[in-house]
Amino acid sequence: MPANEVTREGIIIHLTTLKESDAMVNAIGPEGLFSFYARGINKITSKNLGAVQALSHSKLTLTIGKEGSFTLKEGEAIESFVVSDDLEALAVLNFVMELTAKIVQPDEAPAAYRWLLASLKAIKGKSNPLTVGLIYFAHLLNNGGIGLDVDECVICHSKTHIIAISYEDGGFVCESCYDPETMHTASPRKLKILRYLFRCQIEDLPRVSFTKEELIPLYQELSTYLNDLTGTNLKSLGIIQKL
Known part of the structure; x- marks a missing residue:
């Protein structure tokens, strides 16, 4: 390969x-x-059209310019994750792409890539797209250092009698620290789902499925949490809310 070319x-x-x-x-x-x-x-008529479409996993030969910028020389599609017959999957894929483009930082990208590729493969393999998308969201928050503390009370560190979530404080809250004026209690089921989202491993992506009614409010809550912390507005959230 010439010195002024790289493969990515x-x-x-x-x-x-x-x-x-x-x-x-x-x-x-x-x-x-x-x-x-x-x-x-x-x-x-472009020979590289298939390799350079959103949601394509590709092998790319790039020419390096004088200032270090890249120009595409040749692309080869390894796999496409585009769907056209599943509205729910399409909505989640749009959300996942926007989320990745807007919040992944350079130092977080290698870890995010592993989760993104696994998530896209899980959705293509007919795993529940809303569940997969929310797990991916949770792990991007983890990678960015702003994941919720779902292992203990975020205030006193007690691991028992957890009854609420405080997005302002960044995690679960126990009965003793619960403030009814600023916090809302959460059902044991909701707490269990959130704990799974933030604690599961990459191989767990296709192993569980939660309901639309359980997941869509969490998309809204985590998006609001992200916006409050970073100012990031996720436009594709609106499509998910209409499912």
Whole structure:
């Protein structure tokens, strides 16, 4: 391979159209986040079209410019995670892509990539998409250092008599620390779901399924929590709320 070329593996997470047929492409791979310029990619005759579509897992040959920028030379699609016949899966995939593009930081990207690839494979394999998407969301929060403390009371560290969630304090709250003026109690079932979301391992992604009625309020709550902490507004949340 020439000295001015590199090969990267990655998942395409966002494309910005430039001119008529070019695009700036954002991707995430085992080595982290990267972006590259793709000439003529929006032409239907482009040989690289399939490799440079959102939700494509691809092998990319990139030319390195004088200032270190990348330009696509050639792309090969490894696997596509696009769906067209499942509204719920499509809504979750849009949410997952927006979430990845907006909140994953460079130092978090290699770990996020593993979870993203596993999540996309689980959804393609017909696991419950809303469950998979929310587990992915929880683990991005964990990776970013803002995951909820679901192992103990976030205030006094007691592991017993947990009855509520305090998003302001960042985790579960016990009966002794519960403040009815600023906190809301949560059912044992809701606490169990949240604990699973934040504590499960990557191999657990396809092993559990919660109901839409249980999950959609948690999408809203965690999105509000993220927005309060970082100012991140997730536009694709609106589609999930309408499911």
